[in-house]
Each structure stands twice: as structure tokens, then as C-alpha cells.
Amino acid sequence: MFRNIIxxxxxxxxxxxxxxxxxxxxxxxxxMDTVKSDNYFEQQGKGTNTIQYPSQELPVxxxxxxxxxxxxxxxxxxxxxxxxxxxxCIEIDSIKSPDLIGLTSDGSPKRLYAAKFDxxxxxxxxxxxxxxxxxxxxxxxxxxxxxxxQELDLLTYQFSDMPAEVADEKRRIFxxxxxxxxxxxxxxxxxxxEGL
Amino acid sequence: MQPKQxxxxxxxxxxxxGLGLFxxxxxxxxxxxxxxxxxxxxxxxxxxxxxxxxFGLLQTVADIVKLLQKELITPAAADKLLFALAPFIIxxxxxxxxxVMPWGPGLVPVSLxxxxxxxxxxxxxxxxxxxxxxxxxxxxYSMLGAMRSVAQVISYEIPAGFAxxxxxxxxxxxDLQQIATQQGILxxxxxxxxxxxDVSHIGGILxxxxxxxxxxxxxxxxxxxxxxxxxNRAPFDIPxxxxxxxxxxxxxxxxxxxxxxxxxxxxxxxxxxxxxxILFLGAWNTPLPNIGVVQLANWTTxxxxxxxxxxVKALAxxxxxxxxxxxxxxxxxxxxxxxxxxxxxxxAFACMVISGLWRLxxx
Numbered sequence: 001m002f003r004n005i006i007x008x009x010x011x012x013x014x015x016x017x018x019x020x021x022x023x024x025x026x027x028x029x030x031x032m033d034t035v036k037s038d039n040y041f042e043q044q045g046k047g048t049n050t051i052q053y054p055s056q057e058l059p060v061x062x063x064x065x066x067x068x069x070x071x072x073x074x075x076x077x078x079x080x081x082x083x084x085x086x087x088x089c090i091e092i093d094s095i096k097s098p099d100l101i102g103l104t105s106d107g108s109p110k111r112l113y114a115a116k117f118d119x120x121x122x123x124x125x126x127x128x129x130x131x132x133x134x135x136x137x138x139x140x141x142x143x144x145x146x147x148x149x150q151e152l153d154l155l156t157y158q159f160s161d162m163p164a165e166v167a168d169e170k171r172r173i174f175x176x177x178x179x180x181x182x183x184x185x186x187x188x189x190x191x192x193x194e195g196l
Numbered sequence: 197m198q199p200k201q202x203x204x205x206x207x208x209x210x211x212x213x214g215l216g217l218f219x220x221x222x223x224x225x226x227x228x229x230x231x232x233x234x235x236x237x238x239x240x241x242x243x244x245x246x247x248x249x250x251f252g253l254l255q256t257v258a259d260i261v262k263l264l265q266k267e268l269i270t271p272a273a274a275d276k277l278l279f280a281l282a283p284f285i286i287x288x289x290x291x292x293x294x295x296v297m298p299w300g301p302g303l304v305p306v307s308l309x310x311x312x313x314x315x316x317x318x319x320x321x322x323x324x325x326x327x328x329x330x331x332x333x334x335x336x337y338s339m340l341g342a343m344r345s346v347a348q349v350i351s352y353e354i355p356a357g358f359a360x361x362x363x364x365x366x367x368x369x370x371d372l373q374q375i376a377t378q379q380g381i382l383x384x385x386x387x388x389x390x391x392x393x394d395v396s397h398i399g400g401i402l403x404x405x406x407x408x409x410x411x412x413x414x415x416x417x418x419x420x421x422x423x424x425x426x427x428n429r430a431p432f433d434i435p436x437x438x439x440x441x442x443x444x445x446x447x448x449x450x451x452x453x454x455x456x457x458x459x460x461x462x463x464x465x466x467x468x469x470x471x472x473x474i475l476f477l478g479a480w481n482t483p484l485p486n487i488g489v490v491q492l493a494n495w496t497t498x499x500x501x502x503x504x505x506x507x508v509k510a511l512a513x514x515x516x517x518x519x520x521x522x523x524x525x526x527x528x529x530x531x532x533x534x535x536x537x538x539x540x541x542x543x544a545f546a547c548m549v550i551s552g553l554w555r556l557x558x559x
Contacts (some may be wrong), residue, residue, distance in 0.1 A: 001539075005539065008424065012523075015523045015524065016519065016520070016523050016524075018523075019239045019519065019522060019523040020519065022238065022239050022240070022241060023238045023239050023519070026241075026243075034486075045240070048237075048238070048241050048242060048243055049241045049242070050241075050242050052241045052243070052246070082524040124198060
């Protein structure tokens with residue numbers, strides 16, 4: 001019995017020593033170090049581990065897997081991102097243009113207007129597939145992760161800033177162009193038939 | 197007119213002392229909870245409260261303000277009278293224990309020649325309050341918690357009682373103020389360090405009870421362990437074991453009533469620590485001995501010093517209680533009873549026997 005008592009006192013003593021060590025190690029605060037740093041795991045267990053979030057932040061990679069962002073001027077509205085998205089959180093409405101609109105920063109020709117380019121971040125599962133398939137690399141994930149909003153609508157990011165009237169105008173121009181093309185086609189056909 | 201004036205003064209002093217002790221226990225509970233949260237946080241590598249006030253110092257003040265505003269909910273099936281009375285009985289039992297506690301030479305609310313006996317009797321009433329709370333709540337968790345608490349407190353009063361008796365046998369008095377006086381330079385009888393060296397005029401740490409008779413060190417450890425169980429503190433907190441019983445006997449309490457239960461718990465911590473200090477660790481006597489012409493003990497004895505020494509020592513013991521709480525895991529019910537009846541009780545008996553022999557042979 002006495003051996004047990006001594007053993008238990010000893011083990012309790014070890015435990016008490018351990019907690020005492022931690023009690024007096026609190027002067028040392030956690031260093032705000034990125035996960036890439038060599039002693040990221042070394043410093044754990046030495047001093048307090050709390051990150052006082054709004055006033056302290058752990059550095060994150062510049063291109064993390066957080067919020068999606070679209071550089072709309074570089075987008076060719078190919079719709080690949082919307083097609084690959086596993087949760088269908090990207091909604092794109094495109095308008096064809098009768099002629100070349102312009103070039104993106106990497107030189108790809110743009111032939112479609114984006115009347116609507118909405119990403120619902122509430123649905124997004126942060127897989128990053130859209131950023132992989134994008135041919136012009138205009139859709140990226142940013143390092144911003146603190147996005148609490150007051151209303152659910154605010155989680156739907158609208159990247160296209162084309163007003164409805166402008167979109168209608170573009171549609172009309174394309175339809176007119178199509179109609180003109182059709183007319184020209186018909187005329188050509190007629191001419192061909194007449195010629196025969 | 198003169199006698200009436202005297203009576204008035206007499207009662208005014210009593211009321212002032214009562215209010216002072218209540219204020220002390222309330223302030224102690226507030227900062228005790230703050231200290232507990234900080235200590236637990238630091239031990240677990242966290243920071244604890246930091247936002248409310250400098251270093252989070254006002255956190256518990258904010259908590260108590262919130263608690264005071266809360267609705268007093270009485271469960272429909274509760275025994276209303278018992279339920280409403282229990283927190284106050286729990287608190288008053290603890291609060292009345294302060295009545296016999298000496299704070300310094302000549303500074304004691306009531307000098308009772310049965311002081312220790314009174315203390316033990318009045319503090320036991322807390323158990324009754326806990327049982328009332330558990331029964332009155334009509335909640336299975338509360339009832340289980342209360343039953344566990346009663347079983348535990350009654351069991352642990354036995355080793356604690358015998359540890360205290362072994363001090364009383366050395367001191368030959370139940371008056372806490374006399375026990376306190378014996379352990380320093382103000383003693384009227386000779387005090388012997390380890391039973392042979394006369395330290396009546398040297399005082400200091402050498403004349404504390406645990407050094408007057410070294411087996412009282414064992415008695416002190418027994419008393420300290422038993423006192424943890426009596427104030428339901430970890431590792432003996434099975435009456436309120438959060439992981440099993442929600443919150444034990446105070447599950448159904450809200451607002452001010454819950455506040456009183458909490459106040460009682462923290463006052464009890466201080467009270468049992470203070471009793472341990474008075475009986476074993478030299479009460480309000482200074483730890484510094486007289487060495488030749490350097491009369492440290494004479495310089496640091498007095499009622500102001502007394503309050504300082506007794507508070508510092510008791511707070512140190514409260515600190516040890518917190519440290520233990522955040523280190524050791526909770527006992528199982530059978531282990532708890534095992535420790536009490538098979539280890540502490542025989543050891544306490546042995547201490548008592550040694551005390552008797554010590555008194556007869558060495559003093």
C-alpha cells in the first residue's frame with residue numbers, strides 16, 4: 001500500500017510540475033508565423049498558443065484557396081468554369097458579338113460579352129477547379145478569408161458590371177447583324193438559284 | 197442615556213463587522229473567479245479574459261452584473277420553498293464560519309472557546325443546503341449531484357476532523373484565537389521547535405504548528421485533501437461533474453440564486469484555506485524569526501501585519517487549490533471513498549495517536 005501511495009504522490013508531483021511549468025511560460029506569446037516557416041510546429045507548446053484574431057492574424061499565402069475573384073476584362077466568357085463547377089455556383093450569361101471585341105492581356109481574342117457573371121460563394125466548395133480550367137487565368141482565388149455578411153445576397157459576387165440597357169443594346173446589335181447576315185445569305189442563295 | 201448609547205455602539209460594531217466580512221467574501225469571490233480563469237488559461241496555454249478592462253480585470257464584474265439582471269426561474273415541478281431557500285442556506289452556512297476566524301492579535305469577530313467545534317458544526321450545514329437544492333430542483337442530475345455531495349462531505353469530515361483533533365491535542369484548546377497565539381512570539385507558554393528547542397522568543401516559521409510537532413505536516417496534508425473534498429473542488433468535484441451531471445446540484449438555478457451558490461463555493465475555498473493556515477501554518481504570525489539583534493518577528497507582528505500574513509498564506513493555499521484543480525483529473529466515486537476510508541482515515545488516526553504521545557512525552 002505504501003509503495004502505491006509513494007508512486008501516486010510521485011506521478012501527481014510530475015503532473016503538478018508540468019502544469020506549473022506551463023503556468024509560468026505564459027510570458028512567451030505565439031509568434032505570428034506562416035505554416036511554411038521551419039519552426040512553425042517547434043514553437044507550439046512553448047508559451048501561450050492563442051491568436052487574438054482581429055488584432056493578430058496568421059499570414060496566409062498570397063494566392064490561397066479562399067474567395068474567388070474574376071478579372072472581367074481578361075475573361076473570354078468561354079463558360080468553362082461554370083461547366084466544371086461541381087456545385088454549379090457560377091452563373092454566366094453571354095452575348096455574342098458580331099465582331100471582335102478586343103484582346104485580353106495575354107492576347108486571346110474576345111468575342112463574347114458577359115452580361116452576367118455571378119458567383120455564389122455560399123454554394124462554393126473551394127475546390128479551385130474553375131481556376132485550373134480557365135484558359136486566360138482570369139478567375140483566381142485570393143488571400144481574403146474573413147467574409148461574414150449581414151445578408152445572404154451579399155455572398156453572391158457580381159463580376160459583370162454591364163447594365164441591362166447596354167446588354168439589351170448589345171443583343172439588338174447582334175440580332176440585327178444576324179438578320180443582316182441571314183438576309184445576305186438568302187440573297188446569295190436566291191442569286192445562286194436564279195443563276196442556275 | 198449612557199447604557200443605551202453603549203448598546204447602540206455594540207450593535208453597530210457587530211453590523212459593521214458582518215458587512216465587512218460579507219464585502220470581503222463578495223470581492224474575494226469576484227477576483228477568485230477571475231484568478232481561477234486566468235490560472236486555468238495559463239496552465240492550458242491560453243490567455244483567459246483579456247478584453248474587459250485592463251488584462252480582463254473587469255470580466256467577473258461584468259458577469260455578476262449580467263447575473264443580477266437574469267430572471268429567477270423556478271421549475272414547475274420544483275419544491276418551491278426548498279428550492280428558493282437552498283442557495284441562501286448554503287451561503288449563510290459558509291459565511292457564518294467566518295465569525296470565529298482570527299485575523300490578527302486581538303482581531304477576531306467572535307472569540308468563542310468552542311471556536312473550532314462551532315466552525316465544524318456550522319460549515320456542515322452547507323451539506324444540508326446542497327441536499328435541499330438537489331431535492332428541491334426535482335431534476336435527476338441535481339438529485340444525483342446532491343446525493344454524491346452529501347456522501348462525500350460526510351465521509352471526508354472524518355479524516356478532516358481527526359486531523360484537526362490532532363492539532364487540538366497539541367494546543368489543548370478549541371479557541372482558534374488561542375491556537376493562533378500559541379504559534380508565535382505572543383505565546384504565554386513555551387513553544388518548542390520539534391519538541392526540544394525552545395523558540396518562545398524566536399518565533400517565526402519555527403513556532404508554527406507543523407514544526408512544533410512534525411507529524412502535523414501529515415495531518416495538514418490530510419486536512420488539505422479533505423478540505424478540497426468538502427468544498428467540492430476538483431479532483432473531488434463529482435457533485436458537479438460537468439461531463440456527467442450538467443452542473444450537479446445547481447443545474448436548475450439562475451440569476452442571483454446561482455450567484456449565491458457560486459459565492460458560497462469561493463468563500464468556502466477561502467474559509468477552509470484560512471482554517472488550515474490558522475491551525476497548521478502559524479495563523480497571523482509572521483514567518484520571519486528573531487535572529488539575535490535583528491528582531492524580525494517583533495517588527496512584523498501586529499494587527500495590520502496579522503491581516504497581511506493570514507491573507508497571504510490563505511491566498512497561497514487557494515492558489516494551490518486552483519493549481520490542483522487544473523492538473524489532476526476527477527476521481528471516480530468508488531476511488532473517492534476508497535481514498536477517504538482506506539488511506540486518509542487510518543493516517544489521521546495515526547496522527548491523533550502520535551499527538552497524544554507527543555503531548556504526554558515531549559511537552
